[in-house]
Amino acid sequence: MTIDFLLLLLLLGAVVGVLSGLLGIGGGALLVPALTAVFMAMELPSNKVVHLALGTSMACIILTSLSSFWAHHRRGSVRWPIVGYMVPGILVGTFAATFIAAQIPSLYLAIFFAVFMSYVAMGLFINKPAKAGANVGSPATLTLVGSGIGAISALVSIGGGTLTVPYLSARNIPITQAIGTSAACGFPIALAGTLGYVINGLASNDMMYTTGFVYWPAVALIAVTSFFSAPVGVKLAHTLSVTVLKKLFAVFVVFISLNMIRTVIGSA
Known part of the structure; x- marks a missing residue:
């Protein structure tokens, strides 16, 4: 790895950390297309770069989400009862979906990602009348929702914030609490997702410095800066207005959707 790639990954980690704290995401939505491009430039096997990006992204999210949710x-701003009900579903859904993701062509994953993120963004831009009180659903509902969030997060290697934040926000959870709770949910998603991508890649990947679909040099470099930059994003999340946060989140998910499609088509 050259010094250029080393510095690029350190910078990427810093940006991901801020976004993790600010928006309650693990950063995978930015990491996957960025790592795909970096791995292609490093001339890693072209038939493995996307899945390496997915697995490496999940591993990076472990430390980033830990710093962010703490x-x-x-x-x-973390609603721990909600987290407790969602985690069992998250663990099962995330781990199981990595076995599916390992078999799906990258282009189809990217299309699914873009369509879903566009729907999320549209919902955030529509101002719905406020409801009295917060109703996130029963414990069983939260567990089921958690399994769905975990599964979708594994398929596109995100920390779940692009799904958890809109879900909680739509049920009248204050945006800062929705972001904080989402950040806490991102940690079990990252753990289960990393384990799944390691297991799924063991048989097909024998590259140096990798375990399964996780490329450890990138994980280490990104983790160094993202861990320390995440609290900066948290501070911003408690400073900006609710309206600004929602619009910023919507713009962000549209951007990453388009970028994901562009990256995957370019690597096909």
Whole structure:
């Protein structure tokens, strides 16, 4: 790995950390297309770069989400009862979906990602009348929702914030609490997703410095800066207005959707 790639991955980690704290995402939505491009430039096997990006992204999210949700917890913005009900479903859904993702062509994953993210963004731009009180659903509902969020997150290697934040926000959870709770949910998603991508890649990938579909040098470099930059995003999340946060989140998911399609088509 050259010094250029080393510096690029450190910078990528810093950006991902801020986004993780600011929007409650693990950063995978940015990491996957970025890592795909980096791995292609490093001339890693072209038939493995997307799945390596997916697995490496999940591993990066472990430390980033840990830093992010702890910073949110210190500010009292994590709804732990909600997290507790969602985690069992998240673990099962995420782990199981990695076995599906390993078999699906990258282009179809990207199309699914783009369509779903566009739907999410549209919902955030529509101002719905406020409802009285927050109703996130029963424990069984939250577990089921968690399994769906985990499964979709594994398919596109995201920390779940692009799904969890809109879900909680639509049920009248204050946006800062939705972001903090989402950040806490991102940690089990990352753990289960990393384990799944490691297992699925063991038989087909014998590259140096990798375990399964996880490329460890990239994980280490990104984790160094993302861990320390995540609290910066948390501070911004508690400073900006609710309206600004929602619009910023919507613009972000549209951008990553289009970028994901462009990256995957370019690598086909």
